[in-house]
Amino acid sequence: MDRKYFGTDGVRGRVGEAPITADFMLRLGRAAGVVLAKGQKRAVVIGKDTRISGYMFESALEAGLAAAGANILLLGPMPTPGVAYLTRTLYACAGIVISASHNPYLDNGIKFFSADGEKLPDDVEAAIELELDQPFVTVESARLGRASRVDDAAGRYIEFCKGTTPFGMSLGGLKITLDCANGATYKVAPAVLRELGAKVNTIAADPNGMNINQNCGSTEPEQMRQAVISRGSDLGIALDGDGDRVVMADSQGTLVDGDELLYILAMARKNAGTLVGGVVGTVMTNLGLELALAEHGIAFERSPVGDRHIHRALIRNGWKLGGEASGHLLCLDRTSTGDGLVSALQVLEVMVTTGKSLAELRQGFRKFPQTMINVPVGDNGRQMLGQSERIKEAVKTIEAELNGMGRVILRSSGTEPLIRVTLEGHDPAQVQRLAQQLADTVREELQGSSSYGCKTPRSLPTFVNAATAWSS
Numbered sequence: 001m002d003r004k005y006f007g008t009d010g011v012r013g014r015v016g017e018a019p020i021t022a023d024f025m026l027r028l029g030r031a032a033g034v035v036l037a038k039g040q041k042r043a044v045v046i047g048k049d050t051r052i053s054g055y056m057f058e059s060a061l062e063a064g065l066a067a068a069g070a071n072i073l074l075l076g077p078m079p080t081p082g083v084a085y086l087t088r089t090l091y092a093c094a095g096i097v098i099s100a101s102h103n104p105y106l107d108n109g110i111k112f113f114s115a116d117g118e119k120l121p122d123d124v125e126a127a128i129e130l131e132l133d134q135p136f137v138t139v140e141s142a143r144l145g146r147a148s149r150v151d152d153a154a155g156r157y158i159e160f161c162k163g164t165t166p167f168g169m170s171l172g173g174l175k176i177t178l179d180c181a182n183g184a185t186y187k188v189a190p191a192v193l194r195e196l197g198a199k200v201n202t203i204a205a206d207p208n209g210m211n212i213n214q215n216c217g218s219t220e221p222e223q224m225r226q227a228v229i230s231r232g233s234d235l236g237i238a239l240d241g242d243g244d245r246v247v248m249a250d251s252q253g254t255l256v257d258g259d260e261l262l263y264i265l266a267m268a269r270k271n272a273g274t275l276v277g278g279v280v281g282t283v284m285t286n287l288g289l290e291l292a293l294a295e296h297g298i299a300f301e302r303s304p305v306g307d308r309h310i311h312r313a314l315i316r317n318g319w320k321l322g323g324e325a326s327g328h329l330l331c332l333d334r335t336s337t338g339d340g341l342v343s344a345l346q347v348l349e350v351m352v353t354t355g356k357s358l359a360e361l362r363q364g365f366r367k368f369p370q371t372m373i374n375v376p377v378g379d380n381g382r383q384m385l386g387q388s389e390r391i392k393e394a395v396k397t398i399e400a401e402l403n404g405m406g407r408v409i410l411r412s413s414g415t416e417p418l419i420r421v422t423l424e425g426h427d428p429a430q431v432q433r434l435a436q437q438l439a440d441t442v443r444e445e446l447q448g449s450s451s452y453g454c455k456t457p458r459s460l461p462t463f464v465n466a467a468t469a470w471s472s
Helices: 022-036 053-068 080-087 124-132 153-163 188-195 222-231 257-271 287-295 307-317 340-354 379-383 391-403 428-446
Strands: 011-014 043-048 073-075 094-098 107-115 147-149 175-179 199-203 236-238 246-249 278-283 298-301 322-323 329-331 372-377 407-412 418-424 468-472
Touching: 022 043, 022 053, 022 094, 022 107, 022 124, 022 257, 043 053, 043 080, 043 153, 043 468, 053 073, 053 094, 053 107, 073 080, 073 153, 080 094, 080 107, 080 153, 107 124, 153 340, 175 188, 175 257, 175 287, 188 199, 199 222, 222 236, 222 246, 236 340, 236 379, 246 257, 257 278, 257 287, 257 322, 257 329, 257 340, 278 287, 278 307, 287 298, 298 307, 307 322, 307 329, 307 468, 329 340, 391 407, 391 418, 391 428
Parallel strands: 043 073, 043 094, 073 147, 175 199, 175 236, 278 298, 278 322, 407 468
Antiparallel strands: 011 107, 094 107, 236 246, 322 329, 372 418, 407 418
């Protein structure tokens, strides 16, 4: 389904460039209010991360929603999963998050949640887009929406997070280095861990509006890794700017990514007899995870990249656990959406229950060497990804060299004008060489003028076999 504004995860782009402008957010607020605020439920929750542009967009959305007759509940800085939770518990008709997730502060975006705290279905996003094309009409004054601030929003979410662990569980004795990415978790995450008894050393927990995700967080965890070593921590936790992703590090500073965390959680639930069905990953999930789960009789399914696709696969199968290497994990037996802090708490629960360290828990899963190269392209280049015969031939040549012992993944980014070239195999040197070779081919074929902020085409082919995956 072609859309003008919504991509794989809401609307996102460079601040000041269409559609990430104040006037668009005003119209978006009104359109969302018309589509979502119907019947008895007319309250819309708004949360944001720590970007300086969040103030501007919060005000614009508030005005647009009020013009449509929706009431607004302002949360202030709040992790994306916290907005999802509070949308449900405050009985709102929808939730809005002002965030560009792991992107730099120059970017921003809008994500929506339904009344159930889940991402909006495609047809609802399409209805909002249609309403955006209608004239801006303000309801009569008696029906205008009102705005109020939820003063205890942070406390409500902190208690929810603690409640996803067994009653009485203590993290006493654990020394944790916590990287908050100078983002939305900078207050709530340290509070949760400390109230559960952990000794917490925080880094990147001093946002100034422009340092979100800057050399920190789940996408750049080197600072966290080094702090674990220098401070003698038992482990490290790195969240991203809006708090829906997490990566960790063991006591030696070795990174533990989303695939490994998913393995730890799946094995713990299987051993406890609480694993429901199998596990959902994506076309980017390391082949080692699929093989490790198979050894223990755990079903595994791949979806296209993106938490909404993982969520759909979980719901379709009646399963509860899924995620991707980036650290976006879904524990639907605990919450309705990806939550970096809640996911970290589930791993900590396994550590406390088993008495094992993070390094011990990750044993049994051998990752295949994997290399990913981002190739900048224009919007036309992304549309042509599945049409280039030269690229198809290059893939066939690489598959022949891998001889069934690896995978090739070509994917258009859902949030940036990039083609992601990924290879897996047994030989790291071979994987690096072949990935660079394919990236060079993609660059020569598709690279053009970058058009940041354009939507990702949703018409790209999606097909997966044992060796190759193409995905939109």
